[in-house]
Amino acid sequence: MAERFYVNCELKPGLVVLQGAEAHHLAVVCRLRPGDAVCLFNGDGRQYPARIEEVSRRSATLDVFAVESPARELAFRLEVAAPLPRGDRAQFLLEKLTELGVTSFVPLQTARSVVHPRETKLDKLQRHVIEASKQCGRNVLLHVRPLVEWSAFCRSAELPARRLLGHPGGEAKREEAAGRDTVAAVGPEGGFTEEEVALACAAGWRVLDLGSRILRVETAAIALAVLFG
Numbered sequence: 001m002a003e004r005f006y007v008n009c010e011l012k013p014g015l016v017v018l019q020g021a022e023a024h025h026l027a028v029v030c031r032l033r034p035g036d037a038v039c040l041f042n043g044d045g046r047q048y049p050a051r052i053e054e055v056s057r058r059s060a061t062l063d064v065f066a067v068e069s070p071a072r073e074l075a076f077r078l079e080v081a082a083p084l085p086r087g088d089r090a091q092f093l094l095e096k097l098t099e100l101g102v103t104s105f106v107p108l109q110t111a112r113s114v115v116h117p118r119e120t121k122l123d124k125l126q127r128h129v130i131e132a133s134k135q136c137g138r139n140v141l142l143h144v145r146p147l148v149e150w151s152a153f154c155r156s157a158e159l160p161a162r163r164l165l166g167h168p169g170g171e172a173k174r175e176e177a178a179g180r181d182t183v184a185a186v187g188p189e190g191g192f193t194e195e196e197v198a199l200a201c202a203a204g205w206r207v208l209d210l211g212s213r214i215l216r217v218e219t220a221a222i223a224l225a226v227l228f229g
């Protein structure tokens with residue numbers, strides 16, 4: 001597969017100029033040269049094969065010569081909500097959820113949350129989503145949503161009908177029909193409080209046990225994305 005680059009603008013056949021970090025990646029990291037083939041995407045669901053016309057350290061001029069629409073998205077909505085784990089583990093989580101086709105990630109504020117992400121941190125996570133999309137071939141970006149309180153989120157009217165909460169001691173996981181809109185939530189390292197679980201149950205969430213060991217936030221979130229993706 002040709003090296004993929006992300007641009008934050010409309011794409012169509014013809015010339016397009018790549019600048020900033022993506023141009024640096026093309027010219028300095030990948031050492032691509034005029035005549036080489038690349039593939040552009042902007043998150044609109046399509047990808048745009050292009051050939052390099054000119055390249056410098058700061059910019060590259062590319063000629064888009066085709067528009068393709070490969071089917072790489074899930075046919076339904078899969079939302080994952082979790083408190084952000086610390087540091088590199090948040091990056092790891094977003095990378096894996098992107099690869100697994102998750103539609104959106106909702107950072108949760110819960111009673112026992114320890115990490116309180118700021119806007120800048122969420123922007124950085126969106127950057128990790130782009131990097132993962134370049135690598136895995138996704139042409140629609142996983143959407144990193146703003147931070148939300150669990151008590152408001154779990155009762156939100158916009159949630160899919162299938163709502164699943166990972167919590168040790170819940171009902172045993174079992175074979176589930178794939179292909180349905182789903183939201184899956186995970187608690188912080190200290191777990192959801194009993195009040196938080198009760199609130200979710202009252203709002204129609206099912207409580208699922210993921211096995212006899214305690215998983216870290218990112219493992220539980222990835223496991224749910226695999227089970228219901």
Ligand code: SAH
Nearest residue numbers: 166167168186187189191209210214215220
């Ligand atoms: N000490 C906490 C564990 C927190 S682990 C407790 O006992 O609840 C972080 C989150 O991962 C949990 O809130 C839960 O959402 C999920 N999780 C971890 N292990 C799980 C398991 N075996 N079954 C279901 N959910 C699990």
